[in-house]
Amino acid sequence: MRNFWLTILIATSVLTSVNAQNFYDINTIQRIEISFVQSNWDYILDTAKQGSDSYTLSKWVKINGVQFDSAGVKYKGNSSYNPSNLKNPLHIELDHFKVQDYEGIKDIKLSNGYHEPSFVRETMLYGIFQNYAEAPVANYAQVIINGQYMGVYTNVEAVTKTFLQSRFSADNGVFVFADNGGCNLRYKGNDSTSYYNPYTLKSNYGWTKLMQLCDTLANNINAIENNLDVDRTLWWLAYTNAFVTLDSYLGNSTHNYYIYRDDNKRFNPIIWDLNGGIGIFSKIDFGPSLTIAQMQNLSPVVHANDSMWPLVKNILAVPMYKRMYIAHLKTLMNENIASGTYSVYAQFLQSIVDTAVLSDPYKFGTYAQFQANLTSTVAVGTKTVPGIFTFMNARLAYLNSTPEFTQVAPTITNILPSNSNPTVAANIFITADITNASAAYVGYRYSKTARFIRVQMYDDGLNGDGAAADGKYGVSVPVSSLQVQYFVYADNSNAGMFSPQRAEHDYYLINAVGSPASGQIFINEFLADNSTDAMNESSQFQDWIELYNAASYPLDLSGSFLSDNFSMPNKFQFPAGTIIQPNDYLIIWADENPSTATYVHSNFKLSAGGEQLIVSNVTGAILDSISFGPQIANKSFARCPDGIGTFSLAASTTFKATNCSVGVNELARDGNMFRIYPNPASDYFIVKNSLMKSETLEVFNMIGEIIYKSSYNGSLTVNTRNWEAGIYFMRSASATRKLVITK
DSSP states (O other): OHHHHHHHHHHGGGGOSOOHHHHTOTTSOEEEEEEOSOTTHHHHHHHHHHTTOOOEEOSEEEETTEEEETOEEEEOOSTTOOTTOSSOOEEEETTSSSSOOBTTBOEEEEEOOTTOTTSOHHHHHHHHHTTTSOOOOEEEEEEEETTEEEEEEEEEEOOSHHHHHHHHSOOOSOEEEEOSSOOOOOOOOSOGGGGTTTOEEOSSSOHHHHHHHHHHHHHOGGGGGGTBOHHHHHHHHHHHHHTTOOSSTTSTTOOSEEEEEOTTSOEEEEEOOOTTTTTTOOOSSSSSOOOHHHHHTOOTTTTTTOTTOHHHHHHHTSHHHHHHHHHHHHHHIIIIIITOHHHHHHHHHHHHHHHHHHTOTTOSSOHHHHHHTTTSOEEETTEEEOOHHHHHHHHHHHHHHSHHHHSOOOEEEEEEESOSSOBTTOEEEEEEEEESOSEEEEEEESSTTSOOEEEEEBOSSSSSOSSTTSSEEEEEEEOOSSEEEEEEEEEOSSOEEEESTTTTTSOEEEEOBBOOOTTTEEEEEEESSOSSSOBOTTSOBOEEEEEEEOSSSOEEOTTOEEESOTTOTTSEEOOTTOEEOTTOEEEEEEBSOOOOSSOEEESSBOOTTOEEEEEEOTTOOEEEEEEEOOOOTTOOEEEESTTTSEEEEOSOSOTTSOOOOTTHHHHTTTTTSEEEESSSBSSEEEEEETTOOEEEEEEEOTTSOEEEEEEEESEEEEEOTTSOSEEEEEEOSSOEEEEEEOO
């Protein structure tokens, strides 16, 4: 049964040959062709850029051979744009004049590699930051305009509502782009007009919330975690400092970032525009530009005493936040620079674009400089561009010599929950062996979109921590959901330490088990007359029953009941520890033999002449039931598809691989009107509605919660990288579909 249905679902993935994920695949250079009716297209784009910054109508744009008529094209950028450049950065809006998208992508942002001969910095910096926070992805594209090869561009994922949905599972919060100079989040009073310049509001409302953030930052820093995701902010600030990316909040312009207010009512910084990283942009304040040596020796706490940078000054003024910030900064340097992984990554990126760069007619720098700039400083025009490896190795040496880096942090080992598979509503202890700490904490939450709750751990012998003062810390944590995500943080007066060190972006996981409810456990298949089909562990041909867990989390059947008589529902009680994993199966041998630690045996047999089956939970609530008539020897009776299908005679003779002909029509019951693929999905899936009508898609998890909602017209790509593995149901006006997410 299960194998057949999986095969049908996998088969739908062949319906697509290109998809949105491939558009940012780091291993593939994209091909983007633009055709303008006008031969003087460069002059037209320059005029628009210096005027109203409007989009120019193209004849068509082709992406990897897929043509889109009448797309909008314009030049973008500040310092990277110049009307005298032969190669300027581009912004393509496929849907600016006409509703269309490339597998869900409408906005395409292309950087021109200004003053960046290595072609590595921007792509590498976006790629590395994926490990620590939510950030755009990037790769490379070759651009051809009116048949002329314009060279290699960095193809950076646009921060749009599609991005917000994929990272925060929502897009209706306050959304601000800090794109002009002076976006330093200083409080300017409660008149919203004071904030119109320089910030750009991307949502329909939000000036009041932005003012509240600035007010809290200036006047009530102890409440800042109610308005700002402090941990994401610390990672962002640490990253721009570590890689000396000064064309950012950290530099003199205090710009080039987004902030989005999520469903927890907290703003999240989103990194943007990294082409000035690793020493290309050299303005830290309003004085002269820094030398390469000064940038290599940039203080890890630069601006900590400067009121013009309140996000740095006021947050780092909180001792715990400063210790967390330094812990993140050390993790970034150790994992990427000290380990040498960044240099391997940089060489890998250069190998991808080598041939394309060689033939790039308008690159900023020569091919020899492209090859040399990983290790050597080169001069591109009037700009001195430091060699990436020599610059970052010197940066590491300097930071390791600073007082902030030489402080001894706590050690955290042997992190353990008191129960690795607890039941929902239980309380568990989380313990850890910690040395050199004056305080320790556990941060926990119940879903990826929730806020971590931080509670203190104790070494007092009263919190599951063993004996008092033995170096083992513990704290009780409520298991209020089917999943608990957590991390440990410890510090002393000088330094802090996280475990895992990439927390809060990474975390430990406890999967709880729930009590089964209606719609989760199904009588999925049974065989009531078995003489040749399958044998139990005693090599006996016996009747069997298969249950299916349709939930996306484990279910604990301990104490629940199974019976072959509606009037005696408590006939057989499942032994303690009977757990069905999500989307998995449990075989019960109906042979009146005793259950073992490995096999479940009921105290009744099935009647080949027909009878009843009923499964109920500990409260007596019926989970599933069936009445069946006379059975055929060695032919099972089975649902297809699993759990949600109707019963029919199965064609196979073993419960391990039951063939199933029912349910195939379900995939095609609406013809081609509504399709999803690939299914099963992992990082994304695509919805297609061939009627090209506007609809709203809702996605439900197995407990009925809406976890995703979006309107679309004809096509929609949904990013599922942050979704848990399991079964989901998608509903639109056209149809309802079952979706399987695998990881």
